[in-house]
Amino acid sequence: MHIRTFxxxxxxxALEEIRHQMGPDASVLHTRQVRDGWMGWLGRTYVEVTAGLKDTVNLKESSSSGDSARQASVGSRRDFDGATEHVGTQLKVVSDRGLPTQNNGLVSRSASPTIPLVMQGYRDEMLSLGVDPETADRWIGATISFAGGLGETTSSVTNHAIPWLEHLQxxxxxxxRLGSPISTPPGDRRIVALVGPTGVGKTTTxxxxxAGFRLQAKRRVGLLTIDTFRIAAVQQLRAYADIMDLPMEVxxxxxxxxxxxxRLGDVDLVLIDTAGRSPRSDARIEQLVDFLRNAQPDETHLVLSSTSSVSSIRATLKGFAPVRPTAAILSKLDEAxxxxxxxxxxxxxxDHxxxxxxxxxxxxxxPDDIDVAKHDYLLTRLLQPRMDMSPMEAA
Incomplete structure (x- = not known):
């Protein structure tokens, strides 16, 4: 590979010069800000870009052959409006923000060829967090389309004036999708079961x-547990029941x-705590299905830990599908x-x-650390705070 620094x-x-010197197949490998002068003081600030080109592509070395080479590789001349317009639709940008990337840091060819650099960075970050490329590309494409619908041009390299993160959110x-919180209509007993893997916080939830329904909503609540496998699980829930003066059954x-x-009597709400099941254990899941078939819950909430990997959450969703959950609860969001x-x-x-x-x-x-799910809280934590910085600020 031929590597040059501009x-x-x-x-x-810099990108215009790369296009002129190396053609549309060049890859931007690194960007940073530099300042001349004594130890960086009293000097001017420049942008330094390192670009690479595979050996199979001939560099346009001489000015005498530059015009013909540019015509062959670029086609008709266009004004510089964006990285992909001027380095070509095959431009590959490597994020310079120290973020993990996939495909050796190169942007997927399935991604839109007109993705601004800041959106390339968001895509890299999402891939590093486990978002599959198809979903990331769909989100990025929809975001760019949304910005275009607002009349915001996507042709600039950095698009500092466009609130890309807000559009992505x-x-x-x-x-x-957001579901409704548990409701307790007067005169109608509701049965709600919580299911999920071990260690996601079902009993605490x-x-x-x-506590919320008993102390704040003033509803009559009964507790029921089938978690007789975990050591001290029954004692833990019974302690909560005693503190709140709630009836409980095992x-x-x-x-x-x-x-x-x-035996729980005429209560407004029955909350069923279940034993943690491995989503890969068909026998244990089927046993849970038998319990719930006899309980006939009005709602079944699948508790998922926010600290779990994306692959683990997907496996849980697939494994617990026979239980037919009606909603999901995200636990431990403060740890994500x-x-x-x-x-x-x-x-x-x-899959689902x-x-x-x-x-x-x-x-x-x-009962303080639980809230009804809302988009604003979930999406303000979408990506790392440093993603708000422009590519050059982060360099």
Whole structure:
């Protein structure tokens, strides 16, 4: 590969020079700001761009042959409006922000050839968080289309004036479904079950919901657990029941479910805590299905940990599909610095149709650290804060 470093007053000028000197197949490998003068003081600021070109592409070395080479490789001359317009539709930009990338840092050919550099950075970040390329490209493409619909040009290299992150958040919000919180109509007993893998915080979430309905909404709440496998699980839930003065039943077999529900009496809401199941254990999932078939819950909320990987969340969604969850609860959201990967797993895909989010939990405090799921809270944590910086500021 032929590698050259170009210095110019702006990134736009540097990319123009790269196109003239190396043609449309050049790859931008690195960008940074440099300042001349003594130890960087009292000097001017330049943009330094390192570009590479595979050996199979001949460089346009001499000025005498430059015009004909440019005509052969570029075609008709256009004014410089953006990186992809001037280095060609095959321009590959490597993010200079220290973010992990896929495909050796090269932008997928399936991505739009007119993606501004800042959106390239967002795409790289999303891929590093586990968002699959198809979903990332769909979100990026929809965001650019949205900006175009507002009359915002996407032809500039950096597009500092365009609120790209806000547009991306709006795009993703349209795909993330929000469900309704649990309702307790007067005179109608509601049965709600919480299911999910081990360690996602189901019991604590049950306690938070129970406390909220009992202490704040002034509803009569009953607790029921089938989690007799985990050590001290029953004792943990019973402690919450005693503190809040709630009736509680322990069920060890599906046949005991209906009698136990009857013993809870005339309550407004029954919350069922279940044992953690591996989504890959068909036998354990089928056993859970038997319990719930006898309980006949009005709602079944699948609890997912925000700290889980995207692949783990997808496996959980697929594994718990026989339970037919009606909504999802995101737990431990306070421990997840970015939510792009989590949200991508919850949107529709070839494996599932997506689950609406009902609640999020943000800590261990009962009943404070639980909230109804809202787009603004989920999307303000979409990506790393440094993604707000322009490419040159981050260089």
């Amino acid at each position: 210095r110019a007053a702006s990134l736009q000028d 709006r795009t993703i919000a349209r795909e993330v 049950v306690a938070k919901l129970a 069920v060890e077999s599906p046949e005991q479910m209906r009698p136990a529900l009857g 610095p970015q939510t792009a990967g989590i949200l991508s797993a919850l949107t529709s895909s070839t 149709t997506g689950l609406p989010l009902s609640y999020v939990t943000t800590g261990q405090q009962v």
